[in-house]
Amino acid sequence: MRPEIFPPRQAPAEPDPLDPLELTGGLPPPEHPRDADTDDAAWVEDEALPPPRRPRRLRWIMRGAGALLILFFVAVGWLAVTAPLSKSLEPPTPPSITLLAADGKTPIARRGAIIGKPVDAATLPAHVTGAFVAIEDRRFRDHWGVDPWGIARAMAHNVAAGGLREGGSTITQQLAKNAFLDSDRTAARKLREMLIAFWLEAWLSKDAILSRYLSNVYFGDNVYGLSAAARHYFSTTPDKLSVAQAAMLAGLVKAPSRLAPTGNLAGARARQKLVVAAMADTGVLTQDEAAAVRPARLRLAPDKRLPDGSYFADWVLPAARDQAGAISSETKVVTTLDARLQRAAERAVRRAGLRKAQVALVAMRPDGRVVAMVGGRDYAKSPFNRATQARRQPGSAFKLFVYLAALRQGMTPDSMVDDSPVTIGDWAPKNNDGRYHGEMTLREAFARSSNVAAARLTQQVGVDQVIRAARDLGISTPLPREATIALGTGGTSLLELTAAYAAIAAGAYPVRPHGLEAPQEKSWLDLLGNRAHPLGGRVQEGMRDLLAASIGGGTGHRAALSIDAFGKTGTSQDSRDALFLGFAGDLVVGVWVGNDDNSPNPGLSGGGIPARLWRDFMTSALGVSAARAPVEETEPAPEIVIPGLDGLIGNEGAPIEGELNGLGLNVRLGRDGSITLGRDAAATGEGEGGPDPQDPPDPRRREGEEI
Numbered sequence: 001m002r003p004e005i006f007p008p009r010q011a012p013a014e015p016d017p018l019d020p021l022e023l024t025g026g027l028p029p030p031e032h033p034r035d036a037d038t039d040d041a042a043w044v045e046d047e048a049l050p051p052p053r054r055p056r057r058l059r060w061i062m063r064g065a066g067a068l069l070i071l072f073f074v075a076v077g078w079l080a081v082t083a084p085l086s087k088s089l090e091p092p093t094p095p096s097i098t099l100l101a102a103d104g105k106t107p108i109a110r111r112g113a114i115i116g117k118p119v120d121a122a123t124l125p126a127h128v129t130g131a132f133v134a135i136e137d138r139r140f141r142d143h144w145g146v147d148p149w150g151i152a153r154a155m156a157h158n159v160a161a162g163g164l165r166e167g168g169s170t171i172t173q174q175l176a177k178n179a180f181l182d183s184d185r186t187a188a189r190k191l192r193e194m195l196i197a198f199w200l201e202a203w204l205s206k207d208a209i210l211s212r213y214l215s216n217v218y219f220g221d222n223v224y225g226l227s228a229a230a231r232h233y234f235s236t237t238p239d240k241l242s243v244a245q246a247a248m249l250a251g252l253v254k255a256p257s258r259l260a261p262t263g264n265l266a267g268a269r270a271r272q273k274l275v276v277a278a279m280a281d282t283g284v285l286t287q288d289e290a291a292a293v294r295p296a297r298l299r300l301a302p303d304k305r306l307p308d309g310s311y312f313a314d315w316v317l318p319a320a321r322d323q324a325g326a327i328s329s330e331t332k333v334v335t336t337l338d339a340r341l342q343r344a345a346e347r348a349v350r351r352a353g354l355r356k357a358q359v360a361l362v363a364m365r366p367d368g369r370v371v372a373m374v375g376g377r378d379y380a381k382s383p384f385n386r387a388t389q390a391r392r393q394p395g396s397a398f399k400l401f402v403y404l405a406a407l408r409q410g411m412t413p414d415s416m417v418d419d420s421p422v423t424i425g426d427w428a429p430k431n432n433d434g435r436y437h438g439e440m441t442l443r444e445a446f447a448r449s450s451n452v453a454a455a456r457l458t459q460q461v462g463v464d465q466v467i468r469a470a471r472d473l474g475i476s477t478p479l480p481r482e483a484t485i486a487l488g489t490g491g492t493s494l495l496e497l498t499a500a501y502a503a504i505a506a507g508a509y510p511v512r513p514h515g516l517e518a519p520q521e522k523s524w525l526d527l528l529g530n531r532a533h534p535l536g537g538r539v540q541e542g543m544r545d546l547l548a549a550s551i552g553g554g555t556g557h558r559a560a561l562s563i564d565a566f567g568k569t570g571t572s573q574d575s576r577d578a579l580f581l582g583f584a585g586d587l588v589v590g591v592w593v594g595n596d597d598n599s600p601n602p603g604l605s606g607g608g609i610p611a612r613l614w615r616d617f618m619t620s621a622l623g624v625s626a627a628r629a630p631v632e633e634t635e636p637a638p639e640i641v642i643p644g645l646d647g648l649i650g651n652e653g654a655p656i657e658g659e660l661n662g663l664g665l666n667v668r669l670g671r672d673g674s675i676t677l678g679r680d681a682a683a684t685g686e687g688e689g690g691p692d693p694q695d696p697p698d699p700r701r702r703e704g705e706e707i
Contacts, residue, residue: 109313116227130284145197220260311375316515391491397570398488447554473500498590560627569606580610
């Protein structure tokens with residue numbers, strides 16, 4: 001028998017049965033308290049225990065707390081990026097800039113908010129800081145940016161009053177709102193306000209928060225900050241405020257625009273009483289001290305109320321802000337404006353007899369310093385600056401560049417030009433009076449402002465050379481690349497055109513008009529970019545010769561002075577624009593007259609109102625007189641139309657119609673029998689016309705263009 005490799009598997013021995021008495025220590029097991037009818041399945045179910053729920057709830061609580069903690073750190077990180085702490089020191093609105101005249105003393109305008117210097121709450125008297133804390137945030141020293149008790153108290157007061165009467169924002173929340181947020185009343189903004197308030201409290205001391213708050217809070221009258229408010233309302237400094245003054249200023253914070261004492265002294269004093277009572281309640285004042293406080297009396301700063309705008313101020317303000325740089329309080333900037341010349345310009349405009357027409361005047365030195373500017377008849381009614389913003393046709397005043405291009409090519413004032421009809425392509429320019437004089441000198445053609453001569457010169461020197469001359473002298477607006485450019489068909493601003501005439505006076509180009517004195521120190525890049533180019537003695541003298549001829553006996557004779565004067569008239573088609581530009585002494589002046597809607601002005605011309613206005617300003621500004629006693633003139637009255645009943649009947653029984661000129665009158669007989677009376681523009685030497693930029697005439701027949 002072979003031996004077995006693996007022994008046979010032994011069956012496990014069965015355990016001895018347990019004796020129940022051994023498990024119970026010899027005692028019988030207790031009976032289960034159940035009915036005899038209960039089956040075994042019910043017994044098993046009844047004996048099962050519920051699962052432990054307490055650890056699971058704890059886990060969810062821990063998870064929620066962790067999520068909230070993560071959100072908190074995310075919010076803090078977001079605030080650190082989007083709301084830097086330094087922003088709470090920035091003014092809530094651009095600080096004011098006071099513009100001074102060239103003498104450095106005469107204020108001409110103030111623009112922006114009045115913002116005082118930052119204050120240090122730790123150095124202020126207790127009654128000053130206590131007034132603000134008592135009325136705005138009594139528990140300021142105790143909370144962490146948000147005051148639950150204050151919110152509950154405000155809600156109770158609002159419910160009792162039946163409306164929104166009190167807010168629960170702390171001083172820290174107000175700083176958060178003023179420095180970082182907008183004024184939207186939404187739940188999201190309120191949540192951000194609270195988060196920023198917590199953040200400010202974590203990073204700043206209470207005194208630092210109060211200092212920033214007092215430095216930026218609004219007090220009405222466009223005044224921000226305690227320093228500015230103390231000076232504005234009481235002509236003092238924050239450390240010298242009395243209890244009554246501090247209480248009044250603290251009371252303004254709730255509704256500064258409505259309670260500003262300059263407009264509502266009674267309301268400001270009533271609010272002052274509430275602040276004094278709050279100061280007594282919080283222990284800042286004793287009851288006796290509070291009872292002794294009298295209504296505060298205003299002591300307004302002696303500075304007279306300055307206008308916040310003018311035509312010159314609007315134009316120069318961007319450059320003034322750039323020059324001032326980053327500022328945190330009121331700043332004064334000296335401009336080039338001459339107060340005396342500005343008054344003379346405004347006086348000349350008032351005396352011009354403009355009727356409904358608008359006007360613009362620019363006066364500058366030959367180096368571009370603007371010393372006077374009038375952008376319209378009334379800034380309060382229309383702040384649109386017609387001297388700098390309007391782009392109007394210069395008319396014959398643009399011929400300056402045509403003749404400059406001719407002189408650059410070697411011509412002289414004695415060179416000859418043909419003043420006879422000409423056709424250039426499909427364009428046939430006409431002289432306004434319909435008269436042609438054949439060969440004449442450039443001097444005579446310029447003085448007469450001949451359209452045909454200017455067109456021939458443009459054809460001779462080339463349109464590109466005329467455009468180049470205009471660009472060299474500072475004209476930046478688009479110009480038509482065609483021969484009609486000679487008659488001023490491209491719009492430009494009066495400021496740029498006046499600067500171009502200043503280049504002739506200075507003998508160098510370009511002249512850059514400016515309203516601020518140039519800084520003493522300039523970079524080499526500025527010096528290179530602003531380098532002046534000489535015109536050349538021959539060219540400058542030639543241009544002065546032409547401009548003198550225009551005033552001496554040409555279309556600009558009404559502008560003649562008792563001293564050497566140089567100028568040019570300009571009138572666009574249908575008398576929509578009328579200009580006179582020129583220089584005398586050390587002044588270069590441009591004048592424009594026209595309607596804002598570009599409508600015609602019958603009888604208006606550059607040799608009329610603009611020339612006389614220019615002369616009146618120059619005589620006052622330079623202390624000179626007119627070349628001869630001027631005849632008192634008024635702009636021609638509107639045409640008089642006499643309606644006909646049955647019409648005027650001629651010998652043949654047909655209605656009479658036609659036009660008669662004589663004795664300076666223009667009489668037009670209508671087919672309906674009407675009679676229209678006006679002035680004969682040709683006889684007065686004032687008739688100038690040119691194409692309308694809004695509705696250009698047919699290029700095949702451009703008659704009546706400006707001279």
